[in-house]
Amino acid sequence: MTSIQPFSPVEATAWARLVAVSELLPTMLDAQLLRDVELTHFEYLVLSVLAASPEHTSRMTRLASQTNATLPRLSHVARRLEQKGLLERFPCPQDKRATNARVTAAGLSVLEQAAPGHVATVRSNVLDVLEPAELEQLAAISSRILARLDPEGRMSATQCDAAARAGSDAVPDATAAVPA
Structure with a gap:
């Protein structure tokens, strides 16, 4: 039988905080989007993708793969x-x-209406509380975890990594902005 290494105090703290963020963030994003445009964050993600x-x-x-x-x-x-x-389905030609x-077109209009509030919510609750170096660390850490959890790169977030590696100034972010 293999012995499991218990968490160190640093590991336990990091894990507990990651779990807390992963629990609180979706609720906060849902609340803002439901209030502003009567969409859940997942619905917003589907339309954005x-x-x-x-x-x-x-x-x-x-689409299922890209949205997990x-x-x-x-x-x-x-x-x-x-x-x-906001969406239509039809047989694939x-x-x-x-x-x-x-x-x-109505879905694109709702996305355009929702994007400013969504971006402001993400900025005020996540991005603006971090220093520029911490944002880079968060991107790197998230990328490494995502590579382990999604090795095939199915999710739309993986596109951000590809654009960043290519040196694009306009890194796609399906959850934050509506494409032109």
Whole structure:
């Protein structure tokens, strides 16, 4: 039987704080978006990923992967977004067995309306409390953890790493801004 190494005090503190942030942040983001545009953060993420996709369209399977959702969860959210007129689903022209999703003009409008408040909330609660060097450390630390959790690079956050390595000034951030 293998012996498990207990957490050191530093490891225990780091882990407890990461868990606390991962629990508190989604609730705070949901509250702001629900108040401003009646969307959850996950709904905002789905629309943002679609808005950043070519022709604002993606296969549902790819969209599920990019948002780390199961197909049933994504289908449920897509149905709600369709009912609000923010998203439309249709058969994939290349593969009739697959379904595509596209953000509508109304969905793009809601994203445009939501983006300033979302960015302000993220800035005031996360980015602005960190020094520039700490932001770089957070990006590096998050990238290393994400590489372990998502080795295939499925999630849209991985695109940020690719753009940063390429030296792009406009690093994509599907959760913070609406593409032009």
